[in-house]
Amino acid sequence: MRSLLLPALLIVLSFVEGCSTSPRAAFYTLSAAPPLESVRTPTPPISIAIDAVTIPEPVDRPQFVLRTGATQVTIDEYARWADPLRSQISRVLAADLARAVPGALVSGFAQHSDSTEAYRVRVDVQSFESAPGEAAAMVVLWSVRPPKQSTAIAGQTIARELASAPGYDALVDAHSRILATVSNDIASAIRLSAPH
Numbered sequence: 001m002r003s004l005l006l007p008a009l010l011i012v013l014s015f016v017e018g019c020s021t022s023p024r025a026a027f028y029t030l031s032a033a034p035p036l037e038s039v040r041t042p043t044p045p046i047s048i049a050i051d052a053v054t055i056p057e058p059v060d061r062p063q064f065v066l067r068t069g070a071t072q073v074t075i076d077e078y079a080r081w082a083d084p085l086r087s088q089i090s091r092v093l094a095a096d097l098a099r100a101v102p103g104a105l106v107s108g109f110a111q112h113s114d115s116t117e118a119y120r121v122r123v124d125v126q127s128f129e130s131a132p133g134e135a136a137a138m139v140v141l142w143s144v145r146p147p148k149q150s151t152a153i154a155g156q157t158i159a160r161e162l163a164s165a166p167g168y169d170a171l172v173d174a175h176s177r178i179l180a181t182v183s184n185d186i187a188s189a190i191r192l193s194a195p196h
Helices: 002-020 085-098 168-193
Strands: 026-027 045-054 065-067 072-081 105-107 118-131 135-145 153-162
Touching: 026 168, 045 085, 065 118, 065 168, 085 105, 085 168, 118 168, 135 168, 153 168
Parallel strands: 026 072, 045 105, 045 118
Antiparallel strands: 065 072, 118 135, 135 153
């Protein structure tokens, strides 16, 4: 009897151990481009406020949404954004704009909605595609309303960045590089509209 209990106990223990080991979730954040070494700052500094960032509903979730085909996506429950994607995009755009427009005071949210001295930026991410080991891609509509003007400058950035390696780290880096491109396009519009 005792000799039968030992193998049965080992089978039950191995089954319980197999059930209790599930993958651990990994959390990721987008990052801004590194700051420039030395820059000449305008006097007085200009203010830039990112009023709004919108993203497509399918990717507005903690989990990574991955493109697996022309008409199919999959959701990875164990690869997650550390904080909401919308707020990460706003934060990174603010940091990248501060780099692209030296000396600018950039807010990642509408801090002073009644301020007439700030450049008001709105960003609509229309497409946010992720293919691990392949590439990241975005289509972004953006607008810049210069201070004391009612007409905004509108633009579009379509960008695709290859992932430098397999895995999610390289994919997140590719998305971060795209946001740097978007910021550079917005910064160009700000410079063109700035008084000379």
